[in-house]
Each structure stands twice: as structure tokens, then as C-alpha cells.
Amino acid sequence: MINNSIPKLRKAPQPPLSRPGATPDSDRAKRPPLSESSATGQELTPGDRVEGLGNFGRPTGELGTVKQANEDDAVVKWDDGRRVRLHQRSLKKV
Numbered sequence: 001m002i003n004n005s006i007p008k009l010r011k012a013p014q015p016p017l018s019r020p021g022a023t024p025d026s027d028r029a030k031r032p033p034l035s036e037s038s039a040t041g042q043e044l045t046p047g048d049r050v051e052g053l054g055n056f057g058r059p060t061g062e063l064g065t066v067k068q069a070n071e072d073d074a075v076v077k078w079d080d081g082r083r084v085r086l087h088q089r090s091l092k093k094v
Contacts, residue, residue: 050091
């Protein structure tokens with residue numbers, strides 16, 4: 001057998017650029033963190049009054065009462081009479 005030595009690749013200090021002339025990742029502005037909804041860290045319990053949150057955590061103006069809740073979801077009876085199961089991230093305690 002012929003012993004062909006495979007040359008080792010040198011370690012690059014940064015990943016390669018996506019295209020010639022692109023700004024290196026280390027020089028680009030860091031993306032700001034997504035804003036956390038105000039409901040983060042709040043434990044919802046039955047009987048709590050909540051307000052619905054729409055896109056980007058903006059209040060929708062819908063108010064309701066929590067009927068059931070677990071660590072991820074809550075069943076809310078809205079003031080207009082309908083019931084909806086939502087992620088707790090989509091709700092804000094009032």
C-alpha cells in the first residue's frame with residue numbers, strides 16, 4: 001500500500017465569510033434579545049384576571065378569568081363568554 005499523507009487543515013480564528021466582502025460575525029451588531037412578555041415568571045392560578053397578549057407581547061384588550069392552569073397552558077373564560085386554551089406566554093395578569 002502507498003502511504004499518502006493527508007495534509008491537516010489549519011484552524012481558522014473565525015468561521016469563513018458567507019460571501020466575499022461580507023462583514024465578519026464578530027464585527028456585526030448583535031441582535032437584541034426578544035422582549036420577554038410581562039407574564040414570564042408569573043404563575044397563573046384559577047380565578048386570576050388576565051389580559052390577552054397579541055403579536056410582540058402587545059395587549060389585545062381582551063379580559064378574562066383563568067378557569068384551569070398548568071405550567072404551560074391556561075383555560076381562560078373571556079368576558080364575552082367564550083373559553084380558550086392558551087399558552088401562559090400569551091397572557092398577562094391584571
